[in-house]
Every structure is written in structure tokens, then in C-alpha cells.
Amino acid sequence: MRAADGGSTHRALVTEHDGYMLRIPARMVDAYRFREIVARARQIRSDLRLRDLLRQALDLWRGPVLGGWASTHPDHSLCESLESARLTVAEDLYEAELRLGNHELVVDDLIELSATNPNRDRLTAALMVALHRAGRSTEAAAVFHQRRRWLRNEYGVNAAPTLQRLHIAILRHDPAVELRTASGRF
Known part of the structure; x- marks a missing residue:
């Protein structure tokens, strides 16, 4: 596909097999960014920095995975995995907050x-x-x-x-x- 200025453009939505595939850079996917931030947080020993990174990761969430849509498709386990990861990060965050003495805030x-x-x-x-x-x-x-x-x-x-x-x-x-x-x- 060519852009109006003569350059080529990237097609994000493509037909593949019997459906569609969205091809975008990983950095544009909140789930990928969430896992990336959490991986960085796992390397941190400072509770203050850990708290900030975990909050940054949780701020990417805007509700349940796929808006709460439940599927019987095998991809449903991906949704459950992401939700479980979100809860684990929340647990890590609140434990860090408690170590920092922020019990009243949380x-x-x-x-x-x-x-x-x-x-x-x-x-x-x-x-x-x-x-x-x-x-x-x-x-x-x-x-x-x-x-x-x-x-x-x-x-x-x-x-x-x-x-x-x-x-x-x-x-x-x-x-x-x-x-x-x-x-x-x-």
C-alpha cells in the first residue's frame, strides 16, 4: 500500500487464514507494556521505586481484560493469566506500601x-x-x-x-x- 506522499504505509489490520490479524508494535499494546514494567520492577530493591513502577504498571489497566468478555476459546486462558498477573502486581504493590508505612492510604x-x-x-x-x-x-x-x-x-x-x-x-x-x-x- 502506498501513502499519498508516495511512501509506503504499514497495514495494521491484515487478513490471515480465516480471520484478521492486528499487526502493531508491541510497545503499543498495554499488556506488553504492563509485563515489561513488571519485569523491571522485579529487579528493584527500593520499596519507593518498586511502588512507583508497580503503580505505573497498574495504571495501564482500564478494566477487565477484553472488557470482561468471557470466551470458551483457548485464548481465554490468556485473559485469566493477565488478570492473575494484575492481582499479583496489586499484592506486591500493597505489601510495598505496608512496608513503607502507608497502611492508612491503602x-x-x-x-x-x-x-x-x-x-x-x-x-x-x-x-x-x-x-x-x-x-x-x-x-x-x-x-x-x-x-x-x-x-x-x-x-x-x-x-x-x-x-x-x-x-x-x-x-x-x-x-x-x-x-x-x-x-x-x-
């Missing part, structure tokens, strides 16, 4: 994200820690009990041992749950 976001993803133990743990550090230990304990009931009713299983230990530590006001230095974990 607690409301964690309440929403944890409620919509009750099967993600890291989100539940981060929420419990944020609530406890914000002086809302009773709510942190309630989150554990609610999650434990949900797991029992939905799957017939107990809460993970890590959540059980965290629950006990919160009840005891164990110093291990309190804010640590940037190198410590909660």
Missing part, C-alpha cells in the same frame, strides 16, 4: 480489592495488617473470620496457616505485625 483500596477477590490470601493478609496498623484490629479479626467462613462454605477448607498465624498475632498485638524497617516483612 486500607480502603484493600477492602474493595480483597472483597472482590476473596480467594487471594495475600490480599486478605495485607488488608488485615493495614486494618490492624490503622488501629482497627477488631475489623482485622472480623476480616479473618469472614474469610474463614467463606472458605469453609465455598470449598470446605480452612484458612491458610499463614492467615491463621497472622490472625493470632493481631489478637495478641504481636510486635511482629507492627511496622518494620523497609527491609522487614509483615
Whole structure:
């Protein structure tokens, strides 16, 4: 194909086999850019820089993959993989925020994200820690009990041992749950 000025142009949408193929540079695809930023973030040791990169990656999201369209096609696993990656990055981000002492800033976001993803133990743990550090230990304990009931009713299983230990530590006001230095974990 020729452009009006005589130069050639790139055809982004081409016919291939029994359908169409969109051919654009990878840097123009949000999913590719997301994975690229996350890969860079995995090399970072500073929680401040890690937080900034993870937020940059999550800012690329504008809703569910493919607008929430569910497919029975094999490509559906790609959508699930991307959604899982988004949640993992969110977990990493909130854990970094907690290490930075930003529990007050993230607690409301964690309440929403944890409620919509009750099967993600890291989100539940981060929420419990944020609530406890914000002086809302009773709510942190309630989150554990609610999650434990949900797991029992939905799957017939107990809460993970890590959540059980965290629950006990919160009840005891164990110093291990309190804010640590940037190198410590909660």
C-alpha cells in the first residue's frame, strides 16, 4: 500500500487464514507494556521505586481484560493469566506500601480489592495488617473470620496457616505485625 506522499504505509489490520490479524508494535499494546514494567520492577530493591513502577504498571489497566468478555476459546486462558498477573502486581504493590508505612492510604483500596477477590490470601493478609496498623484490629479479626467462613462454605477448607498465624498475632498485638524497617516483612 502506498501513502499519498508516495511512501509506503504499514497495514495494521491484515487478513490471515480465516480471520484478521492486528499487526502493531508491541510497545503499543498495554499488556506488553504492563509485563515489561513488571519485569523491571522485579529487579528493584527500593520499596519507593518498586511502588512507583508497580503503580505505573497498574495504571495501564482500564478494566477487565477484553472488557470482561468471557470466551470458551483457548485464548481465554490468556485473559485469566493477565488478570492473575494484575492481582499479583496489586499484592506486591500493597505489601510495598505496608512496608513503607502507608497502611492508612491503602486500607480502603484493600477492602474493595480483597472483597472482590476473596480467594487471594495475600490480599486478605495485607488488608488485615493495614486494618490492624490503622488501629482497627477488631475489623482485622472480623476480616479473618469472614474469610474463614467463606472458605469453609465455598470449598470446605480452612484458612491458610499463614492467615491463621497472622490472625493470632493481631489478637495478641504481636510486635511482629507492627511496622518494620523497609527491609522487614509483615
